[in-house]
Amino acid sequence: MRFLVTGTAGFVGFHLARRLLAAGHTVTGIDGMTDYYDVALKEARLARLCALPGFTPRRFMLEEPGAFSAAMAQAEPDIVLHLAAQAGVRYSLENPGAYVASNMVGTYEVLEGVRRHPVRHFLFASTSSAYGGNRAMPFRETDATATPLTIYAASKIAGEAMAHAYAHVWGVPTTAFRFFTVYGPWGRPDMALYLFTRRILAGEPVEVYDHGRAERDFTYVDDLIEAIWRLTALPPALGAPVSEADTLSPVAPYRLVNIGAGRPVSVSAMLDVLEAALGRKADRRLKPLPPGDLVRTVASADLLRDLTGYVPATPIEAGIPAFVAWYREHYGEEAVPPP
Numbered sequence: 001m002r003f004l005v006t007g008t009a010g011f012v013g014f015h016l017a018r019r020l021l022a023a024g025h026t027v028t029g030i031d032g033m034t035d036y037y038d039v040a041l042k043e044a045r046l047a048r049l050c051a052l053p054g055f056t057p058r059r060f061m062l063e064e065p066g067a068f069s070a071a072m073a074q075a076e077p078d079i080v081l082h083l084a085a086q087a088g089v090r091y092s093l094e095n096p097g098a099y100v101a102s103n104m105v106g107t108y109e110v111l112e113g114v115r116r117h118p119v120r121h122f123l124f125a126s127t128s129s130a131y132g133g134n135r136a137m138p139f140r141e142t143d144a145t146a147t148p149l150t151i152y153a154a155s156k157i158a159g160e161a162m163a164h165a166y167a168h169v170w171g172v173p174t175t176a177f178r179f180f181t182v183y184g185p186w187g188r189p190d191m192a193l194y195l196f197t198r199r200i201l202a203g204e205p206v207e208v209y210d211h212g213r214a215e216r217d218f219t220y221v222d223d224l225i226e227a228i229w230r231l232t233a234l235p236p237a238l239g240a241p242v243s244e245a246d247t248l249s250p251v252a253p254y255r256l257v258n259i260g261a262g263r264p265v266s267v268s269a270m271l272d273v274l275e276a277a278l279g280r281k282a283d284r285r286l287k288p289l290p291p292g293d294l295v296r297t298v299a300s301a302d303l304l305r306d307l308t309g310y311v312p313a314t315p316i317e318a319g320i321p322a323f324v325a326w327y328r329e330h331y332g333e334e335a336v337p338p339p
Contacts, residue, residue, distance in 0.1 A: 004028045004077035006062060006110065007084030008049060009042035011188045012125065012179070012224065016081065017049050019225050026054040028075040030068070031084065032061040036091065036098075037189045044330075045186055062106030069109070072117040079232055082110050083125045085156070088190050089292050092152035103155035104162075111166045121235035123228070124163050124176045128217070128260065128297045129153040138298040141178070141247045141256045150292040160256065168252035173235035177228065180260030180299045184221030184319060185326030192267065193320065196274055196282065197327055206282040210289040212268030215296040217260040220319035223312030227259045230308035245302040260299025261312040273316050277324040 007013035008029030086102035131139045133147035148154040167174040236255040247256045301311045
């Protein structure tokens, strides 16, 4: 089939595009190559995709009026996966406008594209940050999302709401999925695992927020991609829900799905595993939780299991050493990339 993927120079988009190309599909990849983090890492990801048969790169910002619709007309995709976004919880406190532009205006342009050029299935990446101040655990897709803690979370909730409206009015079969702390090779430098690794190797102190007690539902990137791959074959349609956990809209071909394992791990325990993989101890500096950060994230994986028969299963004891092995291969045994 023909796929169009936004954010293919990003962490998840890169892995997803590789999986699709390995399966023999063609992929048009769109990325604006923003400098939110090291552009050289994005260029390295993109170079590997460009070396694979079936990949066509496009560079532009999604919020550019009409640009995405033009790309849709040229690529004629069967399925669109919208992964591009301005990411990062803490950066949204410094530059909220970037989140409005990318995650709201950019998503609007993508939705206009799939409205004008209908596809079999539109899939949209959201975030576990959408659960915000919700204290019920595990997070279920039916929980209210009326208390976002950051503009990042609010912008993603807005994207979900816009996607539902387009699904209702124009019948676009849509699946939105919420990621839970994705990590692994080729990861994002602003994420804790990457930051901790760089600072430990550089001999710098590691800031551990919430005194290491904060818990995250870590999801290894290969597991995430497997879940997305399975969901691509399941476009929602009006009708009966598949189970009691189903979020199928009663008025639109729209569904919302968590992608997480439901096994939270403390940041302190994650750091223990990282130290073992690196063979070095961290100089831990315990700090309070910053504004906008969640104390704990835990996914309910019931709906993902009901739909696909699959739940992420890679433990951090396997995933973190795989990340460290990639890091050392990419940067050199003791090399430290730019902050």
